[in-house]
Amino acid sequence: MKRSKKVFITLMLMICTLSTFLVGCKKNDSKATTxxxxxxxxxxxxxxxxxxxxxxxxxxxxxxxxxxxxxxxxxxxxxxxxxxxxxxxxxxxxxxxxxxxxxxxxxxxxxxxxxxxxxxxxxxxxxxxxxxxxxxxxxxxxxxxxxxxxx
CATH class of the missing domain: 3.40.250.10 (Rhodanese-like domain)
Structure with a gap:
């Protein structure tokens, strides 16, 4: 049970990091308009x-x-x-x-x-x-x- 909890937390951190990166990239996209x-x-x-x-x-x-x-x-x-x-x-x-x-x-x-x-x-x-x-x-x-x- 301990190992699956660590895997879950690691996966969640990876997902959060990746989504933050992707959102950040989109905001810096020079073609984005407001x-x-x-x-x-x-x-x-x-x-x-x-x-x-x-x-x-x-x-x-x-x-x-x-x-x-x-x-x-x-x-x-x-x-x-x-x-x-x-x-x-x-x-x-x-x-x-x-x-x-x-x-x-x-x-x-x-x-x-x-x-x-x-x-x-x-x-x-x-x-x-x-x-x-x-x-x-x-x-x-x-x-x-x-x-x-x-x-």
Whole structure:
């Protein structure tokens, strides 16, 4: 019984050490991104911009079925979510000509997370200036203004 207890403790220490090492490595990964790496628009700020008829681009990446159910008025559909594959990125590339200029681009995805971040990074790679790119916080599901939805 004593020996199995020592083996168990040794194994647990090894697991703890290994997991600490792996987590530590991930934190130091130069490709890791944080929320600070992105610009954001709140729903309230976007609502104000729409009502004031500011010159903005609302780039919606929801899949077609979700876009058809509900989207913000004036949004440009791409159906590119989650913008991981070459095929999905091509859907973004297909609208690049419409993104030229200096207008702010507000990216709308289902929840304002990974798909929007993927789009943001892809647009940066396509030489869209970072100061023009924004993610709608909480995405389409967090949009509280029914009067500015198209269904």
């Amino acid at each position: 929320k600070k790496d992105f610009n954001y628009y709140t729903a309230e700020k976007l609502k104000e911009a729409i009502e004031k008829k500011e010159d903005i681009i609302i780039l919606d990446i929801q899949v077609k079925e979700e876009y058809d159910k509900h989207h913000i008025k004036g949004a440009m559909p791409t159906y590119a979510f989650p913008v991981k594959t070459d095929e999905e990125k091509k859907k973004i590339d297909d609208v690049l000509g419409k993104l030229e200029g200096k207008k702010p681009i507000i990216i709308v995805c289902p929840r304002g997370g990974g798909g929007a971040e993927n789009t943001y990074k892809h647009l940066l790679e396509k030489n869209i200036e970072k100061d023009r790119l924004f993610i709608l916080e909480k995405g389409q599901t967090g949009w509280p203004y029914e009067d500015l939805l198209e269904k």
